[in-house]
Structures are given as C-alpha cells and as structure tokens.
Amino acid sequence: MTDTRNQGTAAEAVPLMELREVFVAYHGDITVLNGLSLGAREGAITGIIGPNGAGKSTVLKTLYGFLRPSKGDIMLRGERVNGLPPYDFINRGVAYVPQNRSLFNELSVEDNLRLGCWVFRNDKRRMAEALEIAYTHFPLLKERRNEPAGSMSGGQQRFLELGRSLALKPSLILLDEPTAMIAPRLSREIYDVIKTLPEAGITVILVDQNVRQCVAVSDYMYVLDLGRVRAEGSRADFGDDTQLRDMISEWLDYQID
Ligand SMILES: Nc1ncnc2c1ncn2[C@@H]1O[C@H](COP(=O)(O)OP(=O)(O)OP(=O)(O)O)[C@@H](O)[C@H]1O
Ligand SMILES: [Mg+2]
Numbered sequence: 001m002t003d004t005r006n007q008g009t010a011a012e013a014v015p016l017m018e019l020r021e022v023f024v025a026y027h028g029d030i031t032v033l034n035g036l037s038l039g040a041r042e043g044a045i046t047g048i049i050g051p052n053g054a055g056k057s058t059v060l061k062t063l064y065g066f067l068r069p070s071k072g073d074i075m076l077r078g079e080r081v082n083g084l085p086p087y088d089f090i091n092r093g094v095a096y097v098p099q100n101r102s103l104f105n106e107l108s109v110e111d112n113l114r115l116g117c118w119v120f121r122n123d124k125r126r127m128a129e130a131l132e133i134a135y136t137h138f139p140l141l142k143e144r145r146n147e148p149a150g151s152m153s154g155g156q157q158r159f160l161e162l163g164r165s166l167a168l169k170p171s172l173i174l175l176d177e178p179t180a181m182i183a184p185r186l187s188r189e190i191y192d193v194i195k196t197l198p199e200a201g202i203t204v205i206l207v208d209q210n211v212r213q214c215v216a217v218s219d220y221m222y223v224l225d226l227g228r229v230r231a232e233g234s235r236a237d238f239g240d241d242t243q244l245r246d247m248i249s250e251w252l253d254y255q256i257d
Contacts, residue, residue: 016041016172016203018039018075020072020073022036022072023071023072024068036059036228037072040172040205044219045197046206046221047215048207049208049223049224050230051225055224064174065086093172095165095170095173096165097161097176101161104149107148107149108147109141109147113141117167133163137166138160138189141156141159144156154183155185158178159186162190172203173204174205174207175205175206175207177209179208179213180210195217216235219234223248
C-alpha cells in the first residue's frame with residue numbers, strides 16, 4: 001500500500017479535479033485538512049472513506065468552493081480554481097450532493113427539480129430534458145412528482161437530490177454519503193445508479209461510510225484520517241492489503257471481506 005501511484009492507466013491519467021497539498025481551517029489556524037492531495041480520475045469512481053471527523057465532507061466542500069484553502073491548490077481540468085464560488089462549478093459541469101438534506105420540503109418533487117435547474121429556467125426544452133433525466137434514473141420521482149418532497153421517505157428524498165444533480169448533466173458529481181441512514185433496498189438502487197454513471201460520461205467522487213459498498217463500486221480509493229491521506233490505491237490493493245483492512249476494521253468496527 002506504500003507505493004500506490006503506479007497502478008496502471010487510471011492512476012496515471014491527469015485528474016479531472018484535484019486538491020494539491022491543501023490546508024483548510026474552519027476557525028483560526030486549527031486546520032482540518034493538513035496538506036491533503038487527492039484527485040478524481042476522469043471516467044472513474046473515486047471513493048473516499050475514513051472515520052468520523054476525518055475530513056471527508058470538508059474535502060467535498062473545499063472542492064466545491066464552500067471553503068477556501070489557506071494553502072494549496074484546487075484544480076479543475078488543469079486550471080486553478082481557488083476562490084471560485086460554488087455556483088460557478090455548476091456552469092463548469094460539477095454537481096454536489098451534500099451530506100445534509102438539501103430539499104424544499106413543502107415544494108413538490110417536480111418543483112424541487114425545477115429549482116435545481118434554475119440556471120436554465122428559460123430554456124423549456126432543456127428543462128423538459130432535465131426532468132426526463134431525473135425521472136429516467138429514478139422512476140419513482142415521476143410517480144410522486146406532484147407530492148411534497150417532505151412527504152417522501154429519507155431514501156426517496158435522496159433519489160430526488162441525486163436526480164436533481166444528474167438533471168444538470170454534470171461531467172463530475174461529488175456525492176457525500178448518498179446512502180447513510182437509508183433502507184437497504186433503496187441503498188442498492190442508489191449504488192446501481194452510481195455504478196452506471198461513468199458509462200454515461202460522469203466522473204464520480206464518492207464519500208461513503210459504507211466501506212464494503214464503497215470498495216465494491218470505486219475504481220480508486222483514498223483512506224482519510226485527521227485530514228491526511230493515510231492510504232490510497234485501486235480496488236485490488238484494498239482487497240489484498242491485510243494491514244489496511246485491519247486498520248479499517250478497527251476504526252469502523254467492520255470487516256471487509
Ligand atoms: N462547520 C464546522 N465548524 C467547525 N468545525 C467543523 C465544521 N464542520 C466540520 N468541522 C470539524 O472538521 C473536522 C472534519 O469534519 P468533516 O465533517 O469533514 O468530517 P467527516 O469525515 O465528513 O465526518 P463524518 O463521517 O462524521 O461525516 C471534524 O473535526 C469536525 O468537527
Ligand atoms: Mg461527513
């Protein structure tokens with residue numbers, strides 16, 4: 001697991017988006033990310049795991065411009081994008097589904113989708129296409145389209161959040177624990193959709209506390225701890241590396257098999 005940067009073409013390609021030696025603090029000089037470097041390879045699913053408080057959500061918030069590094073660079077397609085506000089990332093084909101719920105509960109499913117597509121609200125054809133994308137990924141959303149988002153279960157609301165982001169036709173999607181606290185059947189549906197995204201030209205960064213699923217769907221993985229990368233590698237590395245598996249089991253009280 002020590003020299004993991006030489007894992008074949010996926011690892012050698014220039015990342016679509018990356019953090020380079022980034023330091024981030026929420027308050028003063030107490031840094032939460034400590035010189036962290038990681039990247040999402042185009043057309044791949046990049047998984048990020050680590051114990052509670054490791055900085056996983058902070059990584060996504062930093063990539064999406066909600067937090068500014070005190071040091072280090074955020075790169076998108078080889079361009080430095082430090083300081084860019086979050087809405088600019090939508091126009092650059094990056095979508096973000098945060099860990100916390102982000103729906104308007106009183107609004108209908110369809111109105112939530114329309115609001116998510118505010119950037120092209122005057123383009124009727126594009127709006128119709130956006131709704132179609134969300135409904136194709138998650139047919140249940142079409143059935144429930146006139147019902148308040150808040151009337152749906154947690155898992156169904158997750159469908160809506162994912163559908164709303166996919167409706168933007170992103171080339172990169174940042175997902176923060178998309179199946180946390182969700183019934184197993186709905187979780188499976190979500191992973192099934194995530195797995196299809198690279199074929200549809202969508203690169204994925206997946207933060208997940210479900211280690212088994214994250215290893216199963218990711219092409220490349222990072223293990224974070226205390227705002228640093230503790231280990232990285234391809235799926236095969238994670239399967240073979242007993243030390244790493246023991247470390248993860250210890251953190252999460254969980255056995256990878
Ligand atoms: N808004 C905030 N203000 C101050 N500190 C914060 C804030 N959000 C997170 N932190 C701190 O930053 C560190 C990393 O938090 P982060 O949410 O990125 O972890 P995480 O790996 O996503 O954890 P979890 O698995 O619980 O979601 C933690 O120590 C946390 O307490
Ligand atoms: Mg988190």
